[in-house]
Amino acid sequence: MTDKRPLRLAVDIDGVLANLVADFVPLMNRRFGRNLTPDDITQYAFEAVAGVSTKEMDDFMRGLIGTGFYGRLTPVRGAADALRALQPQAHIHLITSRPAGLEAETRAWLHRHAIPYDALTFRRRPHKLRAEDRADVVIEDDLEAALTAATLAPRVFLLDYPYNRCVALLPEACVRVRNWGEILGYLGLSAQGGGQDV
Numbered sequence: 001m002t003d004k005r006p007l008r009l010a011v012d013i014d015g016v017l018a019n020l021v022a023d024f025v026p027l028m029n030r031r032f033g034r035n036l037t038p039d040d041i042t043q044y045a046f047e048a049v050a051g052v053s054t055k056e057m058d059d060f061m062r063g064l065i066g067t068g069f070y071g072r073l074t075p076v077r078g079a080a081d082a083l084r085a086l087q088p089q090a091h092i093h094l095i096t097s098r099p100a101g102l103e104a105e106t107r108a109w110l111h112r113h114a115i116p117y118d119a120l121t122f123r124r125r126p127h128k129l130r131a132e133d134r135a136d137v138v139i140e141d142d143l144e145a146a147l148t149a150a151t152l153a154p155r156v157f158l159l160d161y162p163y164n165r166c167v168a169l170l171p172e173a174c175v176r177v178r179n180w181g182e183i184l185g186y187l188g189l190s191a192q193g194g195g196q197d198v
C-alpha cells in the first residue's frame, strides 16, 4: 500500500517530544549531590556536566528504566498539537535512541499524550537516521544526530538547547528552531494552541 501523504518526517522523542533534560536534572542533582539547572546542561554528555564517571552516569540512567521515569516525562510544549496538524500530510516516523526495553512505556506515554505517529524505531545514536527512511524532514535536539541526518535528509530542524549550541555554523540543510511553532511555520502551517516555548 502506498502512502499518499507528501511528506515523510523523522522525529526524535527525548528533547523533541518529551522534556527529558528538564525532568532528569532534579533526579541527577539528588543522586550526585549537585545543584544544576537545565541551562547548566551545556553538553550532551551528562556525566561531564555532573562531574561523574561515564560508568556512574550510565548506571544511574540504566537504573531509571523500570522506575516509571520515562512514563512520567512532561511533553514538550506544542509537540502533540504540531504532529496532529502535520499527520494528514505527513508520515510520522519516531526514531529514538532510548533502549528498546522502553518500548511499552514509550508507546503508553505517546498514547497518553495523544501524540500521533505511524512508526516507532529504536536505534543507537548518532546514526539514527538511515537512507532507507527516505525522510524529507528530520526533527532532532542531538547535534551529532542532526549533523548525521543532514547528510541524508534535505531539511533538519534542530530544537535549540544549551547542549547543542557548541557549533558555530550548521550545514545548510540544518535549521535551528526554538519551538514547534517555528517548525510549523517553516512547513507552511501555523501553530494551534501553544508551541511558543520549548
Ligand SMILES: [Mg+2]
Pocket: 012, 013, 014, 015, 016, 140, 141, 142
Ligand atoms: Mg533527543
